Amino acid sequence: MHAKSDSEVTSFDQSTPPRSPRRPVYYVQSPSNHDAEKMSYGSSPLGSPQHHYYHCSPIHHSRESSTSRFSASLKNPRNLSAWKKVPRGEESEGEEDDEAEAEGPGRNVRLYVLFVLLFVVLFTLFSLILWGASKSYKPQVFVENIVFRSFNVQQGNDRTGVPTDMLSLNSTVRILYINPGTFFGVHVTSTPFELFYYQLKVASGRMNEFYQRRKTERRMVTIIRGEQVPLYGGLSGMGGRARIDHENYLVPLNLTFAMRSRAYILGRLVKSKFYSRIRCSVTLDANKLGKPFKIKGSFCS
Secondary structure, three states: OOOOOHHHHHHHHHHOOOOOOOOOOOOOOOOOHHHHHHHHHHOOOOOOOOHHHHHOOHHHHHHHHHHHHHHHHHHOHHHHHHHHHHHHHHHHHHHHHHHHHHHHHHHHHHHHHHHHHHHHHHHHHHHHHHHHHHOOOOOEEEEEEEEEEEEEEEEEEOOOOOEEEEEEEEEEEEEEEEEOOOOOOEEEEEOOEEEEEOOEEEEEEOOOOEEEOOOEEEEEEEEEEEEEEEOOOOOHHHHHHHHHOOOOOEEEEEEEEEEEEEEEEEOOOEEEEEEEEEEEEEEEEHHHOOOEEEOOHHHEO
């Protein structure tokens, strides 16, 4: 740009009418540079383009452009709302991140609890199925025979010294035990084996505990005996005959016992129990001592 002479400056000042003390008001409708220049040009007091005013100070031009843009943004509420929405969006995103971080541990805990409950339900259902299936494999108990080894009735005294008939009996019972279970073994126990003459117990014995594997069977022999059992007239109908001729009499007896079988299907968690109560009617024949008395199915209940 070229420097102006003193004469040009003087002539310019004389031709220009004096400005009013009130500053002109500029109205900006668009934040663009081009529109800002037009508005500044149209609102000049002389109505004539003064390009030299803008070109002489580029810094001033940039400040006016920034001012015009800021004033346009203030007059346009849409732009202001757009500016305000940005930090709100950022704040909402931050809040969502915080909520997601807070929900992370709680969600994991809920998933673990749900998994544990599902496992418990499935395990319980599986255990019930196994338990129900085991009930169809009840062990079977058969009394095959009984052998009376000896039988004797003689006069004697009980523990208190009261005179009465005393009975001595020795016998053995043979039992067949079958475990039909296909997926479990059983632990077997029993109550005492007892021989009764009506309501009078004349002999008893115990069977040893044992473990029976799946789909197997076992035969056992249990000793049942009675030593010096006081009769107190219980065998009065045959007591005299037995002392005189012990080879010519018959004595009806009842054999009773109960067997308990425990099956541990899934360890101690799932187990099944089976009970077998046996009552068999037998006859002691003095002429067949030492010989097995076969017990048929109709004799036992």
